[in-house]
Amino acid sequence: MENIITGIQLATTPEALIAILIGLIAGQILGAIPGLTASMAVALLVPYTFYLDPWIGIPMLLGMFKGSLFGSSITAILIKTPGTPAAAATVLDGYPLAQKGKGVKAMKMALYSSVFGDTFSDVMLIFAAGFLASIALNFGPPEYTLLTGFSLLCISSLTGNSIWKGLFSVFLGMIIGMIGLDPITATPRLTFEYLELEEGIGLIPMLIGTLAVSEALRQMEQPVKKLASSTLIFSKQKIDNVVTFLEFKSTFPTIIKSSGLGTLIGAMPGLGSTIAAFLAYGEAKRSSKKPENFGKGSLEGIAASESANNAVSGSNMIPLLAFGIPGDIAAALIMGAFLIQGITLGPVVFQDNPVEIYAIFAALIVANLFNLFLGHGLIKMCKHVVTVPKRLLFPAVLVIASAGAYALRGSLFDIQLVFCFGVLGYIMMKCDIPTVPMLIGFILIPIFEENLRVTLLLGASHDLNVAFIFTRPAFVILFLIMTFTSLFILKRRKLRKLENINN
Amino acid sequence: MIINKNFHEKSLILILLSITLFFIFWIIPESIEDPENFGLQDGLNPSFAPYLVGFFAFFTLVFEYVKNHIFNPKARFASEKISFSKEFFYRSIKIIFVCLIYSFFLIETLGFYLASLIFITLLSFFLGEKRILILFFFPILLMTVVFVSFELGFNIFLPEGIILPQLSSIF
Amino acid sequence: MFLKSITKGILMFFSITFLLISNGFADSYPSKPIKLIVPYGAGGGGDTTSRFIADLATDILGVKVLVENKTGGGGTIGIGAVAKSKPDGYTIGFISTSPITIRPHFMKMPYKPLDDLTYLGQFVSSPMPVILRSDSQWKSFEDMMAFAKSNPGKLRWSTAGQKGGPHMAMLAAFKQEGASTTYVPFKGGAKALAALLGKTIDMAVISDFAAPLSAGKIKIIAESTPERNPSAPDQKTLAELGYPLSPAIFFGIAGPSGLSKDVIKKWDSTLGQIMKSKKFIDLLKKLKATPSYANSANFTKSVIADYSAAGKVLAGVKF
Structure with a gap:
């Protein structure tokens, strides 16, 4: 108890608060620059935290993560450019809303659900880390296969009017996702002996290209007269600029569910916030009462993806705290930062460094509060940035996107990829083929294929062969949950249809 | 120019179908070598998943074609038309061309900053920005912001290009 | 006018860049x-x-x-x-x-x-130990090797990187003993560790072992690099056990x-x-x-x- 109080006191010293603020501001700005992900910025900052106390340096890094996840949703909503991949699902509903003049409403929804998702997962991290981590550890390759396979099935029908086009788009994404080294034998596939391709196509160039660059190309072909105006017009009506209590209440179940889903996915090594956002979005659409609104500016959609991707930021520390396993690059960096401070993360950290760890917990919560206030400021600022005329804005977006794409791997090839995907996305747009299923196929197929093949490999080494998956309790439970919820939703849909007919 | 939507859809499917077949029968065998012996038991070959996805795509396209264009050729989009404007088409070709020149050629030779200055200025001019002051200062302002945040802030170095370092070694 | 301002801009840019590049040219x-x-x-x-x-x-x-x-x-x-x-x-x-x-x-x-x-x-x-879960059925490296020899394909294991040093070292050891095993590729040591703790695999050779070791979740049974592991000085290296490859x-x-x-x-x-x-x-x-x-x-x-x-x-x- 004493430790907890000392920890809270440490986290609320002026130095610590200022460090959190700096981290958040830097994170929000960085997040808004396409290509510059939070993990990258943190990697660059980690060496400097050596000179700071742990309860100052580490909250600064964590603040950066939180800030960047929200910052990236702003550009996703306003100019269809997700600053980090995690906000790609936010584009789906945020951008249409902004086009209707309700950009501020969309951004505020994103802010509230981000902060809620953050807080939810932080609370889970503080109180249920051990429990959640032991659940997550039971998720091995068979469960990952089931989870990603099921999501591929559910989400691939996400957008677009015609089914075959959506499917073709998913398949295209899958093929692009297979470029690079084979996950099991590590032999090159579809690379044509081009060394740059062996690492695979980067998610960031692909996202920026298909979403932002293709949209810029589409906008720039407009007649010259239209390009003199700014991209967005913000509605003056008050109702379009706030999230009303009723709206918040109606999206609240989605937020809770998505935060939970995000927390669980964050606790599993190797999935990450982008996947969490898409899964939560798909799940929200699947179980929504108004699935037809998704993709046209549904507040539920924004709430789902934003709360889920932010929930990952707290919960990817769960396996770190419970077992010392970093779940993704972000967590690995944080672990490095802790190590540099002389703190070995793992279950013993509560005995060895209780004060520091409680201080960091307190700082997490403080960071969420600050994020809420700073976010409002950022929304106001960004409203002015997008009033730049289109003919200047889009060239600028293209240049910044190139710089961001280059930064991650230091490769010119990635800049070229950005524009190639821009042209591909533009052509697809012209043919009415939705691009988002392609992204989902691209993101999920590597995980799905790798785990499927590892499962088969494991099966060969078991007496039961592949049927060994049914001896794994996690697999059976997951399988049952998926079957029953699907049946339940189908039945409810049918009932509603019958009611409609009877009425 | 006005195109019948049915015709548009039909030709789209046929084009995609030929790309898919090209992918299955040429690209996969050409670029994936299945290893003979890696000491792994019972794993799938590296080319299995690409083939599977390729065939799925093939069947989706064939199914769509048979269902809507052979059995039911007139029903779906019979009345819908798509208008196609040559003016827009040439414009977008031009813009894409400028973008590709920028990304494949300019950055590599001139370096990121110089290439971007030229790119933004030219593109905004082409898109109808005629105010000289803005054409001059906006790109410089933007590149300064990029320079300060990337190079000074994060020590990320954008490509130098081939020409600038050579010039600097002469001086 | 337009061209002039562009050339001006370019010239200015050149001079700025030169100032930045030429930080002084001492020999x-x-x-x-x-x-x-x-x-x-x-x-x-x-x-x-x-x-x-x-x-x-x-x-x-x-x-x-x-x-x-x-x-x-x-x-x-x-x-x-x-x-x-x-x-x-x-x-x-x-x-x-x-x-x-x-x-x-x-x-x-x-x-x-x-x-x-x-x-x-x-x-x-960096040390790169061969680790097992602490509740593993095997007590030593020899135990594990004996299991691998008598149960072909039943030993499931992984390393931090496929076709890297530790992977090759273990493969060489298994080859020398004539044991056939199932190598399960994971991307990175963290995932291999998670799979080990989650009982998907039974042995791993990774470098990020500090946290689970101090928490008592794993045990070290050998060391794949030439020097014994400072955290477990009693355990022999692969070379000491008589295997051909133990890359530093x-x-x-x-x-x-x-x-x-x-x-x-x-x-x-x-x-x-x-x-x-x-x-x-x-x-x-x-x-x-x-x-x-x-x-x-x-x-x-x-x-x-x-x-x-x-x-x-x-x-x-x-x-």
Whole structure:
């Protein structure tokens, strides 16, 4: 108890608060620059935290993560450019809303659900880390296969009017996702002996290209007269600029569910916030009462993806705290930062460094509060940035996107990829083929294929062969949950249809 | 120019179908070598998943074609038309061309900053920005912001290009 | 008017760039910023350590040492870029075991490790223990090997990187005993560790073992590098157990071949100073890595020795 109080006191010293603020501001700005992900910025900052106390340096890094996840949703909503991949699902509903003049409403929804998702997962991290981590550890390759396979099935029908086009788009994404080294034998596939391709196509160039660059190309072909105006017009009506209590209440179940889903996915090594956002979005659409609104500016959609991707930021520390396993690059960096401070993360950290760890917990919560206030400021600022005329804005977006794409791997090839995907996305747009299923196929197929093949490999080494998956309790439970919820939703849909007919 | 939507859809499917077949029968065998012996038991070959996805795509396209264009050729989009404007088409070709020149050629030779200055200025001019002051200062302002945040802030170095370092070694 | 302003802008830009580039042109090395290429992603293998080295080297050399991440091909793209760069000492790279002494024996590489690189110095070697869950049915390495021999394909195991040093070392050991096993590839040591704790696999060879070991979740039964693990000094190395390959996991710095003697000398003294600095030793202690310094000459010797030793063993492996 004493430790907890000392920890809270440490986290609320002026130095610590200022460090959190700096981290958040830097994170929000960085997040808004396409290509510059939070993990990258943190990697660059980690060496400097050596000179700071742990309860100052580490909250600064964590603040950066939180800030960047929200910052990236702003550009996703306003100019269809997700600053980090995690906000790609936010584009789906945020951008249409902004086009209707309700950009501020969309951004505020994103802010509230981000902060809620953050807080939810932080609370889970503080109180249920051990429990959640032991659940997550039971998720091995068979469960990952089931989870990603099921999501591929559910989400691939996400957008677009015609089914075959959506499917073709998913398949295209899958093929692009297979470029690079084979996950099991590590032999090159579809690379044509081009060394740059062996690492695979980067998610960031692909996202920026298909979403932002293709949209810029589409906008720039407009007649010259239209390009003199700014991209967005913000509605003056008050109702379009706030999230009303009723709206918040109606999206609240989605937020809770998505935060939970995000927390669980964050606790599993190797999935990450982008996947969490898409899964939560798909799940929200699947179980929504108004699935037809998704993709046209549904507040539920924004709430789902934003709360889920932010929930990952707290919960990817769960396996770190419970077992010392970093779940993704972000967590690995944080672990490095802790190590540099002389703190070995793992279950013993509560005995060895209780004060520091409680201080960091307190700082997490403080960071969420600050994020809420700073976010409002950022929304106001960004409203002015997008009033730049289109003919200047889009060239600028293209240049910044190139710089961001280059930064991650230091490769010119990635800049070229950005524009190639821009042209591909533009052509697809012209043919009415939705691009988002392609992204989902691209993101999920590597995980799905790798785990499927590892499962088969494991099966060969078991007496039961592949049927060994049914001896794994996690697999059976997951399988049952998926079957029953699907049946339940189908039945409810049918009932509603019958009611409609009877009425 | 006005195109019948049915015709548009039909030709789209046929084009995609030929790309898919090209992918299955040429690209996969050409670029994936299945290893003979890696000491792994019972794993799938590296080319299995690409083939599977390729065939799925093939069947989706064939199914769509048979269902809507052979059995039911007139029903779906019979009345819908798509208008196609040559003016827009040439414009977008031009813009894409400028973008590709920028990304494949300019950055590599001139370096990121110089290439971007030229790119933004030219593109905004082409898109109808005629105010000289803005054409001059906006790109410089933007590149300064990029320079300060990337190079000074994060020590990320954008490509130098081939020409600038050579010039600097002469001086 | 329009063209004029553009040329003006370009001229101004040129002059600014020149000011930035020409930080002064003294004759002695180093006189301008040095680029340190890290062949792994930000935050990935060795990235943190190399940023530290860059930071400390900046203080010693008096010019900025700047880290540039160039990832791809399991480190080969970055190292290839170093090998191809101008041998003036202003482009150097961070290197580690697998792309230098292991993979070139059976994979296509954009460089020849012994011909295209100048080895400037080694600063860290990292232990790479063979670990089991602490509740595992096997007590020792021999127990495990006996199981693997009598149950073909039933031993499931993994390492941090496929076709890396530890993977090859264990494969060689199993081959010598005539045991067939199931290697389960995971991307990175963290996932392999999670799979080990989640009972998907039963043995792993990874370097991030500190946290679960102190929590009592795992036990060390052998060490795959030439030196015994400081956390478990009783456990033998693979070489001591009589197996042919136990590659050292080293981290060092290299430049393109043909670096001048001045450059090599400068780095010898710089790395020597870094190795003595308290900050760096503190960092390594916390990272559970062993400081092991070798100057350019010794490092080159050990790389050649490791390379040929691995070559002998791996010559017979078929891929």
